[in-house]
Amino acid sequence: MRFLFVDRILELEPGKSIEAEHIFSGDEDFFRDHFPGFPVVPGVLLTEMMAQAAGKCLDAEGTGKGKAMLAQIRSASFRDWVRPGSTALITAEIRTSQTQYATATCAVVVNGAKVCTADLLFSFLPLEKFAPDYRDEVLESFLASRQQGKG
């Protein structure tokens, strides 16, 4: 199983806000155990999804601070079940972004209803720590398409 929970970026203002999307097809392995007869997306994955979206928003700034890494789940609330086949709209607003840290207020919306919210704290890890060929294809694809739109 890949650990990628942002399929595509819909809107992005680097370092400020992002709207992204992920579809849970229903084929994901975790639905077999979480839970038999009542499959729902685990809250930890919804939290990870928000962290990945907010991280892309911070990474898109390209300030040389490094890659945004989730450091703390300051708060998280889960208001409704997310079932197989759901299309999740992920939103993140960056509240503050400094050299060493950033904070974001995030939400996941399914069928127009907010199913979870979280306040997250990020630190930054130097890009040299990652594999030299590591790339964020979702972010790069969005930035490239936006560039093409301008051209």
Place this chain on the structure above:
Amino acid sequence: MAKNLSEILAWVAETFEAPAEKIRPETRRDEIDAWDSLGILTLMARLDEDFHILLTEEEIQQLRSVEDILNLLRKRGVLGDNE
């Protein structure tokens, strides 16, 4: 509006996820379990968000006790001088 001492001590306790009774002005950094590298990030982020105080890495490392945090907040006008 300036905060009073008990409000700031509660804020410090919340920042470091510590029991309120454990946080006194004389409490040292090494007596607070969560005053580690993540605690420092949390402190910096909360100072920024709650009081619009931005600290350098050097300034944050100079904080060695709750009293140091109180003095910082007095200097920045968050905590009253008489508190």
